């Protein structure tokens with residue numbers, strides 16, 4: 001193929017650049033961002049810091065080396081920059097002062113992990129979140145004699161068996177000094193924020209008497225540095241995504257809701273305003289009926305990034321939501337209650353930061369046209385939004401690919417937002433094979449991201465259809481809650497309606513339709529092929545087939561009680577009814593089962609059960625296991641295994657197409 005006709009391939013992940021977390025300097029003249037890269041020989045991910053001059057546009061590499069440099073944070077006068085550096089055996093908080101020379105360590109740990117940081121309003125202190133290890137040094141690399149488990153939430157996918165020691169809050173002087181412990185709580189401190197004048201710190205933890213059965217009942221405390229006292233901030237029970245103080249010290253803001261006991265993501269997380277004197281709480285975003293969680297899925301774009309609302313002025317608060325495939329940026333005026341869109345196109349504001357005057361906003365932007373880049377929103381006399389990094393331009397100029405087309409497909413009593421990605425060189429007179437992609441969550445959304453996996457299948461000649469069926473987030477609470485208690489419906493109806501609609505357009509061969517999906521998307525793949533034989537092949541990934549065993553083997557399986565309002569041992573029929581394995585007799589679609597051996601979210605027993613059930617019945621089934629990998633293989637797994645997974649799927653589908 002000529003240079004221009006090179007199409008997207010699985011190996012292209014080695015050529016892509018992954019920018020994130022843009023932090024604009026207080027004077028707005030410089031943006032420091034994180035750039036993740038793949039060390040192909042070592043098969044590892046590293047990240048360094050880069051700096052872009054917002055006036056001249058020059059990009060400079062700020063840190064170098066094979067480590068993970070993350071969370072760059074400016075102080076208020078822009079003379080000090082802190083960031084977290086993680087290497088094999090050390091976690092450090094490093095400080096650049098005046099932007100010169102080598103960074104100096106403010107904190108250096110071999111027995112713990114620094115997870116977050118924030119300067120105090122007067123720049124004199126830095127608050128940090130640290131998780132100290134149960135064991136450190138060489139002992140960390142050995143397996144223990146035994147594991148004595150005494151809590152429900154004892155494992156976490158991607159981490160393994162959880163540390164018994166919780167994440168705690170500390171402070172340290174910004175010019176160096178002793179690390180001063182602030183909290184000593186039994187469960188992780190998950191977020192924190194200095195108050196308006198630096199005399200104290202708000203922090204979030206779960207202090208419920210039975211926290212693992214009430215994971216969505218988190219509390220906010222205020223620690224006074226002067227009085228050295230912890231005070232609970234009274235609020236109704238519910239989860240908390242983040243906390244944020246206001247510059248005036250009148251309110252406390254946090255992301256959350258007050259309907260604990262609902263399944264993960266089924267209730268919108270809203271921006272709550274709590275009056276510090278009266279305790280009165282008011283939701284700023286209820287009228288939007290959108291969650292402030294970033295639940296847009298991609299394999300280049302990070303999901304679930306914690307982006308706090310930020311004050312542009314003492315009365316204007318900027319925030320993002322997940323909505324209809326996008327993550328728009330809104331401004332909320334505290335006085336008028338007016339909500340104004342700042343960025344609300346077919347794009348995803350993954351994260352953002354603001355200059356001191358609020359007039360320059362650095363944005364990590366995802367779009368369907370290209371892999372993520374860093375942009376700058378200038379709010380001077382007029383609004384100007386421009387790209388300031390061009391990291392993936394060389395790659396994009398080397399390949400030919402299409403931009404997905406958007407469809408809004410009627411199904412049941414809903415409209416299903418869908419995208420169709422056509423192969424390069426598409427010819428409307430031809431009939432193409434179709435690949436239906438089903439996302440996981442289920443309360444998440446596909447959207448305006450450049451999706452490497454979708455592009456790989458389009459490049460292989462498929463029309464790729466991906467949709468947000470009911471149960472997805474981004475379309476309001478009722479839409480996300482529509483599958484509660486029944487999981488597979490009405491998603492099945494929506495997915496089939498979308499396939500029917502695309503077939504009607506005439507460019508897909510109805511005999512060459514394939515289906516795939518991961519996690520909940522794998523559950524739906526299993527459900528689809530056990531309820532229709534219209535697909536010529538299926539690949540189910542990190543899937544769920546048996547909800548009863550899943551309840552006890554997944555790291556968060558008991559969350560299903562929130563969805564089914566019952567537990568398997570009290571209502572086995574309900575769990576059996578919604579488990580695809582119940583209908584395995586009806587599966588005749590050739591199936592490839594892909595699963596990670598260390599998947600703790602959807603454990604490998606789900607794949608093993610389904611494989612044995614079908615193989616025993618001599619059905620066309622193949623099981624492919626990925627050693628060492630977790631639930632997140634497709635987005636953060638060892639790069640060569642990510643490539644192999646895609647090549648395996650191409651082989652599976654091409655053999656049958």
Ligand SMILES: CSCC[C@H](NC=O)C(=O)N[C@@H](Cc1ccccc1)C(=O)O
Nearest residue numbers: 264440441442444519520521556559601
């Ligand atoms: C892409 S959303 C990830 C968060 C979600 N957490 C819990 O619901 C999740 O892991 N979802 C799984 C499926 C699942 C649902 C309920 C309990 C455990 C797992 C997925 O990735 O789809």
